[in-house]
Amino acid sequence: MRPKEKEISLDLVKKQKTGVIHPFCFLDQAYIFDSSTHSLFLIDQTSLKQDGSLNLPEEDIQEYIQEGYFQSGLISAQPDKRCFKALCFMMTKQCNFHCAYCFEGPKKSLHQVLSTETAIEALRWIGDLSPERRQIEADFFGGEPLLVFDQVKEIIEQSDALSKETGKKYLFSLTTNASLLTPERLAFLNHHNISLIVSMDGNQTTHDHFRQYANQAGTFSDVWPAIQRLLQTRDGGYYIRGTYTHQTLSFAEQVMWMYEQGIKKISFEPVVSSHPEIGIQTEDLPFLKQEYEKLAEWTVRQKKRDPAFSFYHFELDLENGVCADKLMTSCGAGVEYLSLSPDGQVYPCHQFDDMPDYCLGNVHEKKMDTKKVEIFRKVTHLTNKTACADCWAKYLCGGGCIANNLIMKGSLEKPYAIACEIQKMRLEAALYVQGQLRST
Amino acid sequence: MKKLTLLIKGTITEQKANQNCRECQTPCKSACKTSCTIGNQTCDQKKKKSRWIW
Numbered sequence: 001m002r003p004k005e006k007e008i009s010l011d012l013v014k015k016q017k018t019g020v021i022h023p024f025c026f027l028d029q030a031y032i033f034d035s036s037t038h039s040l041f042l043i044d045q046t047s048l049k050q051d052g053s054l055n056l057p058e059e060d061i062q063e064y065i066q067e068g069y070f071q072s073g074l075i076s077a078q079p080d081k082r083c084f085k086a087l088c089f090m091m092t093k094q095c096n097f098h099c100a101y102c103f104e105g106p107k108k109s110l111h112q113v114l115s116t117e118t119a120i121e122a123l124r125w126i127g128d129l130s131p132e133r134r135q136i137e138a139d140f141f142g143g144e145p146l147l148v149f150d151q152v153k154e155i156i157e158q159s160d161a162l163s164k165e166t167g168k169k170y171l172f173s174l175t176t177n178a179s180l181l182t183p184e185r186l187a188f189l190n191h192h193n194i195s196l197i198v199s200m201d202g203n204q205t206t207h208d209h210f211r212q213y214a215n216q217a218g219t220f221s222d223v224w225p226a227i228q229r230l231l232q233t234r235d236g237g238y239y240i241r242g243t244y245t246h247q248t249l250s251f252a253e254q255v256m257w258m259y260e261q262g263i264k265k266i267s268f269e270p271v272v273s274s275h276p277e278i279g280i281q282t283e284d285l286p287f288l289k290q291e292y293e294k295l296a297e298w299t300v301r302q303k304k305r306d307p308a309f310s311f312y313h314f315e316l317d318l319e320n321g322v323c324a325d326k327l328m329t330s331c332g333a334g335v336e337y338l339s340l341s342p343d344g345q346v347y348p349c350h351q352f353d354d355m356p357d358y359c360l361g362n363v364h365e366k367k368m369d370t371k372k373v374e375i376f377r378k379v380t381h382l383t384n385k386t387a388c389a390d391c392w393a394k395y396l397c398g399g400g401c402i403a404n405n406l407i408m409k410g411s412l413e414k415p416y417a418i419a420c421e422i423q424k425m426r427l428e429a430a431l432y433v434q435g436q437l438r439s440t
Numbered sequence: 441m442k443k444l445t446l447l448i449k450g451t452i453t454e455q456k457a458n459q460n461c462r463e464c465q466t467p468c469k470s471a472c473k474t475s476c477t478i479g480n481q482t483c484d485q486k487k488k489k490s491r492w493i494w
Contacts, residue, residue, distance in 0.1 A: 038450025332466030
């Protein structure tokens, strides 16, 4: 090896070790992801050796280095200017389903309902705390928010008047199990442009495995007619969101089944559970990798025929993504996002609800515990995530979900390794999909 | 034949010019809820206008 070649080769090894570049093979293709610019390169398969090291001609690499690719340190730490943007309305903690994998678990104040006054007060307060922001988003969540549809309706209607008063735009979504989504309710939600996240796990056998009533009867037969109505009345503004578990790992075939039924917007995610028979285990990872490979290959074919199809986690936006400062941050818990409980208490996100140690304030008192908010500002920023420092995926993942860290590792800061592995295999699949859609 | 071909040109560097307008969505508010990623987020200034959140 000539001296110059040796120098470049060593430099690439260093960049690979520090996560600046990520060479990987996915199905029959080899790629390099340049995390410093969010660019994707196709490489000749012979250039990626078995041990993961690269063997590329000097002139090919030099050309791109001169154009600014493969450089470390492009994203630098800027002052953190994040502000509150969104609320999760914990409308009620009651649910008509009794799904064994639900992260909500038993809650206090089960019979309280979030009042319209409290919700409107919170929208106004968040707007006051973030005067520079034009729009505030809120998700009706629970429990099952359609159990208290009258309140949901009232909040949506009253937000129009609030919007006129504050000049802010309020955008709503609703997360539901769909069993109570009557034609009249759907018509109201359609009329008011309320985006929907509908929880559903796939065909009847898979769905009914966990999504059951308290008497263990399956819920599919009550959910499916509502989803069919939804598909007949809108072509966007929804995601059917499935959960896969240790017992129901074959999510790729469920996505394909959903698409065959006419569902075009699909999201599937790993369960959050410390129960060994429900939560994803290390031994499940090779199977999950195959599932993402299968789904990625199928997604490329479908998207070429039907661009309206979307598998949420493959929709990486490398060309129109958020700015560099935002890429330094992970979930918005406690900094951009707050969960509002019926008693007016605010928590960093819906997964922290009812955890007194993490209560950040109260909407009625208009008080925010700034010390606690600072803790969340710190743990959701990449500059403080030492475990992520050399990871190639950090600017795509943002450092993961801190609620998962707490549930699975007992600490906001400790990354949950299984989630990291799933995240990385899912991101490689997403990069493959995006690369394939552009290469042909 | 070149062994290295650029497929997708990321735009991180260009985005520095108009960074931090703060109008983009927070990942927790995405259609995902428990394993969201920052890579799925779109810059609000480049987002297609829609009556829906996503």
